[in-house]
Amino acid sequence: xxxxxxxxxxxAIHRKYEPLLLLPIxxxxxxxxxxxxxxxxxxxxxxxRFYHYGIEWEIIPPVIFLGLGALTDFGPLLSQPRLxxxxxxAQAGVYITFFVASSVxxxxxxxxxxxxxxxxxxxxxxxxxAKLAPHLLGACAVAAYSYMALVxxxxxxxxxxxxxxxxxxxxxxxxxxxxxxxxxxxxxxxTVVIILLVPASAPLISMFMLGNLFxxxxxxxxxxxxxxxxLMNIVTIFLGISIGATMSAENFLxxxxxxxxxxxLVGFMIGTATGVILAKIMNLFTSDKINPLVGGAxxxxxxxxxxxxxxxxxxADKRNHLLMFAMGPNIAGVIGTxxxxxxxxxxxx
Amino acid sequence: xxxxxxxxxxxxxxxxxxMAVLYLAMKLIALVSTIGAAPDKTE
Numbered sequence: 412x413x414x415x416x417x418x419x420x421x422x423a424i425h426r427k428y429e430p431l432l433l434l435p436i437x438x439x440x441x442x443x444x445x446x447x448x449x450x451x452x453x454x455x456x457x458x459x460r461f462y463h464y465g466i467e468w469e470i471i472p473p474v475i476f477l478g479l480g481a482l483t484d485f486g487p488l489l490s491q492p493r494l495x496x497x498x499x500x501a502q503a504g505v506y507i508t509f510f511v512a513s514s515v516x517x518x519x520x521x522x523x524x525x526x527x528x529x530x531x532x533x534x535x536x537x538x539x540x541a542k543l544a545p546h547l548l549g550a551c552a553v554a555a556y557s558y559m560a561l562v563x564x565x566x567x568x569x570x571x572x573x574x575x576x577x578x579x580x581x582x583x584x585x586x587x588x589x590x591x592x593x594x595x596x597x598x599x600x601x602t603v604v605i606i607l608l609v610p611a612s613a614p615l616i617s618m619f620m621l622g623n624l625f626x627x628x629x630x631x632x633x634x635x636x637x638x639x640x641x642l643m644n645i646v647t648i649f650l651g652i653s654i655g656a657t658m659s660a661e662n663f664l665x666x667x668x669x670x671x672x673x674x675x676l677v678g679f680m681i682g683t684a685t686g687v688i689l690a691k692i693m694n695l696f697t698s699d700k701i702n703p704l705v706g707g708a709x710x711x712x713x714x715x716x717x718x719x720x721x722x723x724x725x726x727a728d729k730r731n732h733l734l735m736f737a738m739g740p741n742i743a744g745v746i747g748t749x750x751x752x753x754x755x756x757x758x759x760x
Numbered sequence: 761x762x763x764x765x766x767x768x769x770x771x772x773x774x775x776x777x778x779m780a781v782l783y784l785a786m787k788l789i790a791l792v793s794t795i796g797a798a799p800d801k802t803e
Contacts, residue, residue: 492786499779506771513764522764593793600785608778746782747775754774758762 412660416440419553419655428560432533432651436553439655440663451656462653466548471650472538473618478643479534479745480622481635483713485597487738490586493693494705494736498743500689501709502751504529504682509755512674517667520544523755525671528555529678530748531562532711537654538615539752543759549658550668554675562715565676566683567723570707573687579727581702583736591627598623605750611760612753619749682710686740708737711744 419437423430439458443451450458465471488494509526513519520543527539528551536555540548558565598620605616625635690706704723708716717737724733762770 489786489790492783492790495779495783495786496776499776502775503772506768506775509771510764510768519762519764519767523767590793593789596789596793597786600789601782604781604785605778608781609774743779747779750775750778751771754771755767758767758770 412440412444412658412663415658415663416444416655422560429556431647432556433553433560435648435651436556436655439652440658441655443656443659451659458652458656461649462657465646465649466537466541466653467545469538469541469614471646471653472534472541473614474646475534475643475650476615476619477622478638478646479713480598480619480624481626481638483619483623483626483742483745484738485594485623485742486589487586487735488742489589489593489597491736491739494701494739495743496693497686497690497706497709497740498745498747499709500706501682501686501740501744502530502747503685504678504680504710505748505751507681508674508678511677512670515670517670518544520759521547523759524551525674526678527551527748527752527755528558528671528675529682530711530744530751531555531559531679531682531716532745532748533559535615535711535748535752537650539755542756545657546662547671549654549663550671551675552654553658554672558676558679559712559715562710562712563719563722565679566707566716566719569680569683570687570704570719570723573684573691574703576727578691578703579723580731581700582728582731583702583705583733584699586736594627595624598627601746605746609750609753609757611756612749615749615752616746619745679710683707686710702731702733702736705733705737705740709740709744709747711741711748713741713745714738716744717741
């Protein structure tokens, strides 16, 4: 475990792989695997308290979502609403992985936790794992954040394989201008709609949309700024160290962890593929073509997946800027993963 | 308790239905936002 701790800290510091999470996680692993400490002693340990009150009480992931909502601009999605289905398609990766994980012997709860890694959404993975399979929390969180960092490596070969050169060159028609009133109404309406459909998603969706409402109202700049920066940074510190501290040797050094990492990667790859494939299918029914690369941004790795789409689009045609188009499904993917997690909770809890 | 196949089918269907409802909500928001507002410049 000390080696794993050192590896994560190396990746965070020297390779800058998701350092905000992997650095405290790496350090948390180190301190949890030192002998004779009482840091994780139930009821008394310092880090146990961070974990118990932050994660088991489901406070930290929703507060991170508050910050994410305050950072999110739904404009690209609102200007081209049909792109929301690309975010939905990416969740097929979650459920296919769930099916495979269940088939190889994991319990339904464990399979759901492994499946959600495919959504590439760290806080949602942690939220679901804490509820369904706390013993897998550490492995699933590290897998989710590692794959988010590896998006620029994992996604391009899949997207290249599934698209032709001419498809990658498709120039999309610019979406309409989105007014301030729409951006203000969206978080309120979306909260009502999603919570009525999937009540179990309420903690994450309500905080996500509250953060977005702060941003779009433009009357609570102090709250928006706090949610986006200081508050997110504070909870990220507690989150990282708590997750790392759950990764004791007896919890982590097990054969099933290899399965978790493998299946999570497969889920992520499938999610990328299904987004691209749905974009190609949608093109059969519309004259206003979607560049299929944009479908690859349907996973929740915001904004890394959208940046990958931008880069690949420009490789095919230097004048083709796909970033703002890709942000639509990228943001939709966050909502999709939360809905997917909510459905798992509804069916399994 | 739901089976694997139940969860698989209901899950994928549920996500698409949820996103479809949200799509309709976005269309409705766009419509409502034009009421009483100056026409948006479409590019």
